Amino acid sequence: MQALAARVRMWLPGWEVRGTTLALPGALEGAVKGMPDALIYPFFMAEGWFTRSQLPKRLRAAGIDQPLQLPAFGHDPGMEGLLRDVATEAAHELGLPDDASLILAAHGSQVSPASSQITEEMAQMLRRDTGFKVTTGYVEQEPFLEDVARQTKGPAFCLPFFATRAGHVSEDLPQALKAAGFTGPLLPAIGEHPDCARLIANTLLRHRQRAAA
Structure with missing residues (x-):
């Protein structure tokens, strides 16, 4: 997180x-x-318990009575463009066709719909704005990634809708894809893309400009 902050700076x-x-x-x-x-920028993929309850509570306990908290990273206004560009550029670099299958992999939850809701919104956007056959697969809820990957045919790749590579992206996703016999490339987590720092900076700057106006 400190390294990301340095890039945003x-x-x-x-x-x-x-x-x-x-x-x-x-x-x-x-x-x-x-x-x-x-300004507080939550580097989370969904507006769930951590961003709506835990983070504001911790900020107030730290002495910030009315936190200026922006939407989570996954809800950033620039996220749609970033996902679309990353998927399109990756497919081109990998030599995949314009109608390749794209699995958008995310965390999901058995308790809260927050993760799946934003993931499905992003998947719908990708279906609308690209020619990819887009499906979603989750680590902790149905449809599980392994099942989705097993049913995916033809040229395909997987894009993790995660903030970092830790845990799920480095272990759970590769294991699920391997178990499914999925041979397509697994891209880095979207939150690790170099353009994320600029995306976050632009959002912070727009907020300050609106506040000043």
């Missing part, structure tokens, strides 16, 4: 940009110390 000269995590005790509190008016 390159697009925002003069800004102070810090990266932190909820998982490390005291990290969030240390990051926001002395920044009572900071």
